[in-house]
Amino acid sequence: MSGLDKIKRIIVVLSGKGGVGKSTVTTQVALSLYNSGYRVGLLDVDLCGPSIPKMFGVDKNSKESVVYETPEGMTPVDVFATSSDSSRFKLMSMALLLDSENDAVIWRGPRKVAMIQRLLTGVKWGELDYLIIDTPPGTSDEHIAVMTVLKQHEHAKEFLRAILVTTPQMLSINDVRREITFCHKTAFHIIGLIENMSGYVCPHCSECTNIFAQGGGTLLAEQYSIPFLGRLPIDNRLNTILDQGITKVDNGLETISETETMKLFKNI
Ligand code: ADP
DSSP, X not given: OOTTTTEEEEEXXXXXXXTSSHHHHHHHHHHHHHHTTOOEEEEEOOSSSOOHHHHHTOOXXXXXXXXXXXXTEEOOEETTTTSTTTTSEEEEEGGGTSSSTTOXXXXXXXXXXXXXXXXXXXXXXXXXXXXXXXXXXSSOHHHHHHHHHHXXXXXXXXXXXXXXXXXXXXXXXXXXXXXXXXXXXXXXXXXXXXXXEEEEEOTTTXXXXXXXXXXXXXXXXXXXXXXXXXXXXXXXXXXHHHHHXXXXXXXXXXXXHTSHHHHGGGXX
């Protein structure tokens, strides 16, 4: 019996580089599925830089966020437990297992692989419509471990999906090619590519300024015949809420759900 047994779909979010907004997009995909009424799990397998709990304002030292070991596996955190709609959004991350938020994980491959295996199969998710997985940038030990564990699952072909994130600059675009090759070599069906930080919409006059180069994401998607899901502008509101933690801001979930960038995920 594995924690994955009662999960209908898995979406892995990948990027070639760090800092392009992969965890932000992971959060948005998960929240938009939650807003659509699905039961969602969010797993952060970025062992060296786990940022998802912070974005949600989940503090491992608070009583509600303690992870318990039970015979059926580790208990994930129920993020919106205080809302009337609790138990529909669960979170697990390496950050919740470390003694201190600032502890560094300095592990070699085999130890990382063992931890990924534990995070993937040893969490008591219960029934989920979607498990969204945030990964580290690139294609490292963690990715190979995720792919190895998930491919062993009997329904792997039907339920493994990937979303790729890039910024518009060629440096980031070029690295995404490796992620595409990774997906092609594994069982991951690519849902599509998102171009994040694609311009800045002025909050005063609503004009969009393209800070970086333009159009790289569309070109790449055409070249590899993968769907281009859209462009996300830089959005100050999104950044401010994620910095403070969604559950720590008054009406954080409602406010973030109304941001321009969240609209893109309505049809994913
Ligand atoms: P990654 O996971 O690729 O390392 P993050 O998702 O952690 O990147 O994003 C890095 C920083 O950029 C975070 O502070 C995040 O809030 C901010 N950010 C990402 N995308 C956007 C966006 N579209 N608008 C505003 N801020 C963003």
